[in-house]
Amino acid sequence: TFPALLGARSLSWHPSQPYLALSHFPLYDKSVAIIATTTWNIQTLSLSYLATELSFAPSHRLLAVGKACEGIDILTINDYKRFVFLDFSDCLSDEPAEITSPSWSHDGRFLAASSSDGRVRVWSTNDWSISTTLQLFESWDEAVYSCQFSPDNKYLLCGGFGVPKIIAVKNWLVLQSLGATPSEDSLSLAWHPSSSFFALSGRPSKVIEIWRKR
Known part of the structure; x- marks a missing residue:
């Protein structure tokens, strides 16, 4: 169990890599947690926006992160840097x-x-x-x-x-x-x-x- 992670808004397992990602409900928590399921260590990604829904790609090393009401951030999962941004304007x-x-x-x-x-x-x-x-x-x-x-x-x-x-x-x-x-x-x-x-x-x-x- 992960007491510090209560209030998860979205969960996504990677289909082939040992990762579980989650975003948070509190509006002040602009972060995404990445859990390594081999060790259960937690990596916290600090973002500049409120992350909503998450989804790992099945055949790419990518993570889709909903950026509140603006669009979708596609992050690479080796360094969790922006790969591309999909605009909802x-x-x-x-x-x-x-x-x-x-x-x-x-x-x-x-x-x-x-x-x-x-x-x-x-x-x-x-x-x-x-x-x-x-x-x-x-x-x-x-x-x-x-x-x-x-x-x-x-x-x-x-x-x-x-x-x-x-x-x-x-x-x-x-x-x-x-x-x-x-x-x-x-x-x-x-x-x-x-x-x-x-x-x-x-x-x-x-x-x-x-x-x-x-």
Whole structure:
């Protein structure tokens, strides 16, 4: 256990390296903790901004760090220096868009990020250009709060304050809207690591739904 790390906002295991990263809830704590899981030693990264969501890349030595409402910092994990910054300044509203769920494709070709302006942005990791910007919801209140690539990298599942949607990666079009669900707001989702099943959970109900992509 790590008593000093209570109040973790986001956790991310590296899929092939012995690291666990976490960001903190307190607004005054502008740091990220990197735990070496072989020794359980903690390295603290002091940042100039509030780190929100974290995600290690599956096939690169990179860590995606949400920079509050400004964008995503991509850090190299050998020295945790900035590799590239992905800007969110194209927000559709005067309100800042909170970055909620950076998600890498399993082959490492893409990084997607959901946000509170109803958009999902996808970058190509080849040159860090924007592959697509998906306006999944028109209302600010219908934010996208989670997105995740399927294990075969063919689909991007997106959920939030609205109807969950499955995006085809080959053309970035909405392939399927899942319709009204008992959970109403799908704030958390997860693909099975080796099959076409995925789970949705949210509020206000206490239901976890299991779906299958056919």
